[in-house]
Structures are given as C-alpha cells and as structure tokens.
Amino acid sequence: MGGYGDVQMIDENGKRMDGRGPADLREISIETGVVPVADGSCRMIWGTNEAIVSVYGPMEAHPRKIQRQDSAVLAVEYNMAPFSTTDRMRPGFNRRSKEISKVTKDALESVVLLELYPRSKIQVNIEIISAEAGTRCVGLTAASVALADAGIPMTDLVVSVASGKINDIVVCDLNKEEDNYGEADLPMGILPNTGELVFLQMDGNLSQEEFKQAWDYNMNAASEVHSIMKKALTGGDSQ
Amino acid sequence: MSVPLVPKLLRAHLTELAENNRRLDERGQWDSRNLEIEHSVLPRAEGSAKVRIGDTIVYAGVKFQIMTPYEDRPNQGGLMCSAEVRPLAGRKYEPGPPSAESIELGRVVDRGIRESGCIDVDSLCIIPGEKAWQVILDLFAISDDGNLFDAFAIAGIVALKEATIPAERFEVGKDSKLEVTGTPIMCSYHKVGGRFVYDASFREELGGDERIHITLGDNGNVHSLQKGLKGIFTADEFEEIMGHALERTKQISKIINSL
Numbered sequence: 001m002g003g004y005g006d007v008q009m010i011d012e013n014g015k016r017m018d019g020r021g022p023a024d025l026r027e028i029s030i031e032t033g034v035v036p037v038a039d040g041s042c043r044m045i046w047g048t049n050e051a052i053v054s055v056y057g058p059m060e061a062h063p064r065k066i067q068r069q070d071s072a073v074l075a076v077e078y079n080m081a082p083f084s085t086t087d088r089m090r091p092g093f094n095r096r097s098k099e100i101s102k103v104t105k106d107a108l109e110s111v112v113l114l115e116l117y118p119r120s121k122i123q124v125n126i127e128i129i130s131a132e133a134g135t136r137c138v139g140l141t142a143a144s145v146a147l148a149d150a151g152i153p154m155t156d157l158v159v160s161v162a163s164g165k166i167n168d169i170v171v172c173d174l175n176k177e178e179d180n181y182g183e184a185d186l187p188m189g190i191l192p193n194t195g196e197l198v199f200l201q202m203d204g205n206l207s208q209e210e211f212k213q214a215w216d217y218n219m220n221a222a223s224e225v226h227s228i229m230k231k232a233l234t235g236g237d238s239q
Numbered sequence: 240m241s242v243p244l245v246p247k248l249l250r251a252h253l254t255e256l257a258e259n260n261r262r263l264d265e266r267g268q269w270d271s272r273n274l275e276i277e278h279s280v281l282p283r284a285e286g287s288a289k290v291r292i293g294d295t296i297v298y299a300g301v302k303f304q305i306m307t308p309y310e311d312r313p314n315q316g317g318l319m320c321s322a323e324v325r326p327l328a329g330r331k332y333e334p335g336p337p338s339a340e341s342i343e344l345g346r347v348v349d350r351g352i353r354e355s356g357c358i359d360v361d362s363l364c365i366i367p368g369e370k371a372w373q374v375i376l377d378l379f380a381i382s383d384d385g386n387l388f389d390a391f392a393i394a395g396i397v398a399l400k401e402a403t404i405p406a407e408r409f410e411v412g413k414d415s416k417l418e419v420t421g422t423p424i425m426c427s428y429h430k431v432g433g434r435f436v437y438d439a440s441f442r443e444e445l446g447g448d449e450r451i452h453i454t455l456g457d458n459g460n461v462h463s464l465q466k467g468l469k470g471i472f473t474a475d476e477f478e479e480i481m482g483h484a485l486e487r488t489k490q491i492s493k494i495i496n497s498l
Binding site: 034035036037038048050052053054056057059077079081082083084085086087088091092123125127129130131 | 281282283284287294296298300301302304321323325326327328329330334336337375377379381382383384408441
C-alpha cells in the first residue's frame with residue numbers, strides 16, 4: 001500500500017479517475033482455447049491486465065514420489081512475464097510469485113475433484129502477460145476457466161475479485177493508479193453458486209464498516225464476473 | 240496432443256513417410272505452416288510482436304534500461320536477448336531455472352540479431368562513459384508445436400522494429416524510435432526420417448535428429464549458424480538448405496517490412 005492519502009482519486013460525485021463508480025468493475029473479456037497444445041486454456045483481459053493460463057492433465061505424475069495414492073496432485077505456477085510491467089520484471093525466483101502460486105493452488109484444490117484421478121497430476125500454468133493491478137485475482141479466475149475448458153470436474157468455478165480503499169472511500173476493483181495510492185486491498189476467491197470462499201487475503205487498514213462494504217462489493221462483483229465466465233465456456237468468446 | 244511414449248514408433252513412421260516424400264501433416268519438404276505476425280500487442284512493452292506458425296505461438300517484448308557503458312566501450316549501449324519457455328507452452332517443460340535448450344534458443348536468436356548489426360549500439364549512448372541504453376528483448380513462448388527458433392527470431396526483429404525508446408519516462412530527453420537497419424531472419428531445418436525438412440512440427444522434432452539454424456540478413460549475408468542435437472550432415476545437404484533459406488528469408492523479410 002502506498003498510503004499517499006493526499007492525492008485526490010475520487011471526485012465530489014463519487015466518480016473515479018477512469019469514470020467508474022465505486023462498485024464498478026473494469027472491462028473484462030475471456031477467450032478459451034488460446035494455447036492450442038494444452039488440454040485447456042484461457043486468456044483473460046481485465047482492464048489492462050492480461051493473463052494466459054494453460055492446463056495439462058490429468059497426466060502421469062513423476063517423479064513417483066510426488067504421487068498420491070488417493071488423489072491427483074495439483075501443481076500451480078504463477079509467473080509474471082518480463083515485459084508485463086513498466087520496469088522489466090527479471091525472470092527467475094521470486095518470493096511474491098511463489099506465495100501467489102501457493103494460495104492459488106490452495107484455492108483451486110478446494111474445488112477440483114482431485115480424488116477422481118489418483119496418482120496423476122494436473123498442471124496449471126498462469127502467466128501474466130500484462131500487469132495492471134489485481135493480477136492474482138485475474139490469475140485465479142482465469143485458472144478456473146482453463147480447468148473447466150480442460151474438462152476437469154470441479155464443484156464450482158472460482159471468481160476472484162478485490163476491493164480496496166482510496167481517499168477513505170471503499171471501491172471495487174482498484175486499477176493501477178488507485179492501487180499505488182490505495183490504503184487497503186481485500187482480494188477474495190468466491191464460489192459463485194454458493195457464495196462460499198476459497199481464497200482470502202487482505203492488507204492495509206479498514207474499519208469494521210469499511211470491511212463489510214468491501215466484502216459486499218466483492219460478493220456482488222463475483223456474480224457479474226461469473227456470467228462472463230459462463231458465456232466464455234458455453235458460447236466461445238465473451239465480451 | 241500428447242508426447243508419444245514410444246518415440247521409436249514415431250521415428251519409424253516418420254522414416255516411412257520420408258521415403259514416400261511425405262510429412263505428418265502432408266506438407267511438402269520445404270513448405271512452411273501458416274505464418275501470422277501481429278505487432279504492438281503488449282501494453283507494457285516498448286515494442287512487441289506476436290508470431291503464430293501453425294499452433295506455435297510466441298510473444299516478443301522489448302524493454303529498455305539505463306546501464307553504465309563497459310569501460311572499454313564508453314560510447315556503446317547494449318543489447319540483451321533472453322528466451323523463456325515456461326510450463327505454459329507445453330507439457331514437456333518444467334518450472335525452474337532456464338534449461339540448456341531455452342538458453343540455446345535465446346543465444347542463437349541473439350547472435351543473429353546482434354551480428355547483423357541492425358541495432359547500432361553507438362546510437363544507444365546517452366552520456367559517454369556514464370549512461371547508455373540497454374535494449375532487452377524478451378522472447379516468451381505461449382504454445383510450442385515445434386520450431387520455436389524461427390517464431391522467436393521473427394517476433395524478435397518485428398518487436399525491435401516497432402520499439403520506442405522511453406526517454407521521457409527516464410527523464411533523459413524525448414522519446415524516439417529505436418533505429419533498426421536491416422531485417423535478419425532465421426530459417427530452421429530438422430533432419431526427419433533421414434532428410435532435412437523446413438519448419439518442423441513438434442512431433443517431427445520429437446522423432447527427428449539434428450537441426451540446423453541459419454540467420455541471413457539483407458542481401459543474403461550469413462549472420463549466424465547453429466547445429467543442434469546428435470546427427471551427421473553432408474556438405475551437399477547444407478548447400479540445399481542454404482539455397483532454400485536464401486529464398487525463404489527474402490519472402491519473410493518482405494512480409495515484415497510491409498507490416
């Protein structure tokens with residue numbers, strides 16, 4: 001969190017710098033089948049975020065020591081391409097990417113019916129091609145679409161959205177400028193059919209009321225994103 | 240598409256096809272798959288391109304950094320080229336540090352571009368001995384269905400050709416186009432079933448032997464060569480390949496320069 005509260009990001013009418021109201025999402029589009037050699041794949045554009053996800057498997061898990069007798073193993077790799085950020089992102093080991101890979105894996109393991117594929121492996125690769133703000137949400141959401149595109153059984157899709165606070169006002173889906181000056185960030189991973197959660201992080205400073213507001217924004221936004229995901233999976237490209 | 244468990248069977252099949260002058264996808268020996276080139280596709284890169292050859296898809300992105308010139312070359316900037324093939328692009332790729340294969344990929348593409356002299360490193364100097372631009376070309380695979388080398392090389396030169404030096408962001412003057420004089424193009428050939436073919440697919444690579452990469456510049460000048468993998472080839476075979484590369488690089492160069 002930048003914490004520079006003196007920059008005015010919201011005008012007196014509650015309009016944000018990019019013209020959105022507090023509860024509005026950036027523009028989202030999803031396309032499946034973008035990695036022809038993969039078993040399932042998806043490109044998700046969210047504002048100027050762009051993620052490409054490929055799914056391979058279920059396939060043989062090797063080395064054999066990683067195999068589980070009663071379920072498949074799910075491997076998740078989140079990575080930012082070197083040209084995805086304003087200053088070049090140096091390839092190689094990165095603690096942030098490792099953590100996001102892990103929490104994304106934890107979220108997806110909660111919905112994928114891994115017990116159907118003992119001793120096998122499902123590999124999910126999330127590449128951020130262009131980063132704005134909220135890439136972990138884009139990555140997780142896109143990963144669930146790619147898993148569905150690969151025909152892997154799941155109890156539900158996962159919709160991940162974040163809300164935050166700028167100039168003491170709670171808003172949904174922070175863009176890059178807002179994120180730089182943001183005072184809080186609350187990303188959630190929501191199962192749209194039940195409203196249950198599989199992913200939750202937060203940093204910053206929110207009062208109980210503000211927290212409740214951010215939570216509600218995320219819940220409402222999730223159903224909006226869900227309809228775009230369903231459209232992409234049933235009728236080819238979505239808007 | 241899955242990796243065949245018995246490449247020996249695939250090899251036998253490819254040999255049989257080659258004897259009848261056929262290929263897996265019914266292409267001729269010197270035919271390429273469909274080539275699509277787009278540029279300005281990455282919002283955060285200063286120059287970018289997306290190349291699709293059949294089901295092989297790659298991106299190239301150009302970024303700039305300010306470097307201190309090397310002591311023995313105070314008036315020169317730098318060019319760096321790196322290739323990454325992450326698990327996204329195919330089931331055979333593992334996460335972790337770059338493999339020998341992807342390092343080779345990056346270095347072969349790098350040599351072709353560098354040695355063609357299409358980037359004038361003297362023009363990248365900002366303050367002699369103190370500040371110069373380092374051009375970083377990142378090659379990134381989305382989908383590997385064979386012949387990443389040619390896809391990377393084409394994407395790389397297209398991205399460089401449309402790159403803008405972000406001088407305003409670094410507060411060292413006005414933004415300007417990166418000067419690129421020349422269009423080095425790579426052509427790759429794989430020995431499949433005992434004969435060389437152009438633009439091998441993933442399965443042809445899998446069941447094939449050695450590969451040869453040729454980068455030619457404008458006027459057909461040779462800028463880089465690389466022989467990879469186990470295998471023996473004759474001078475006659477090489478001459479035939481070089482003849483094809485001369486024609487094909489001209490065609491691709493024409494496409495790129497009309498973008």
